[in-house]
């Protein structure tokens with residue numbers, strides 16, 4: 261049943277994306293402005309709430325449908341990064357929050373009234389070594405007092421809620437390094453300017469990312485999700501969905517690059533013939549096409565396992581790695597095919613080229629995926 265609706269949903273997304281052509285994204289990119297109109301259109305179409313169960317106001321659809329939505333957004337030249345986190349971050353609340361928290365937040369998130377776009381995990385000194393984060397949340401009566409700093413907290417300025425990972429017990433006081441970390445749902449409307457300070461970071465892409473400072477930020481004790489000290493596990497359970505959905509965006513990017521490169525190679529004539537008649541031009545595009553098809557099979561398999569409730573850590577990681585590499589190869593082929601025009605803003609190639617590069621680094625870098633595969637699939641000693 262669910263897979264039957266995928267072609268229809270793809271069609272809906274395609275039509276929606278027609279209203280947001282390259283000129284829209286170029287202007288946002290130039291101004292480093294948030295694509296509010298695009299996010300509103302996705303919200304109004306009910307696309308961002310596809311994974312929220314029907315009883316909380318969402319569509320209750322499987323991950324394979326969310327994957328198709330994000331792939332289609334990117335294949336049509338748009339970018340889901342302004343709001344993709346809303347799709348999977350709410351999973352922490354859904355799986356580990358209390359019924360009261362679910363009822364309090366999920367219907368508002370589904371309707372778009374409440375924006376859950378911010379996910380505060382990464383810290384400047386800990387980097388990928390998440391269990392070494394030092395932001396501390398200390399219980400004080402009916403509240404927690406939070407001190408510390410996050411970095412790369414994307415969309416914080418455009419979010420009402422933040423899923424925050426903080427230490428509730430210092431690392432040197434826990435038996436296992438993954439213990440003593442807790443997850444909170446923070447109502448940012450209550451704390452911005454009152455313990456929380458957000459500073460935008462200008463980057464090579466338009467990503468609305470920020471650093472966030474906590475200075476004696478007081479939040480209600482009821483903000484805690486699940487059990488105190490178990491937060492690292494809660495965050496981990498959401499990561500497979502995140503990786504699969506990011507991989508889907510990469511497949512969409514790759515499709516866009518391959519289509520754009522092929523169209524240009526057919527039309528552009530140099531030395532009296534289309535440049536696409538030269539094998540030197542054809543082959544990189546053809547190779548990227550094959551790599552993308554292979555990566556897409558891994559994304560499909562990861563979705564299938566995820567939706568069946570089966571373990572899919574290996575497939576989710578491999579899908580993200582292969583898809584981000586395929587989109588980069590496709591971007592490289594597309595830029596090279598366009599020659600000098602690839603550098604001109606109006607072709608959108610240079611923008612997409614910059615945008616797709618991110619996914620070999622965030623939300624997890626390729627080396628860490630290879631380490632995961634080595635340890636978990638090949639049973640080699642853990643390298644870090």
Ligand SMILES: Cc1cc2nc3c(=O)[nH]c(=O)nc-3n(C[C@H](O)[C@H](O)[C@H](O)COP(=O)(O)OP(=O)(O)OC[C@H]3O[C@@H](n4cnc5c(N)ncnc54)[C@H](O)[C@@H]3O)c2cc1C
Pocket residue numbers: 378379380381382386387388389411412413414415463467469618621622623624625626627628631643644
């Ligand atoms: C635009 C953008 C948006 C982001 N959005 C968010 C967000 O919303 N929320 C959030 O919490 N985070 C976010 N991040 C952070 C992102 O998840 C991290 O940047 C990423 O996980 C890499 O961590 P790091 O930057 O600290 O790199 P580091 O951990 O410092 O690593 C640097 C390099 O060293 C390599 N390396 C490190 N350790 C090892 C090892 N043991 N073996 C081999 N290689 C290693 C890494 O692969 C990497 O290439 C975002 C980042 C960016 C750039």
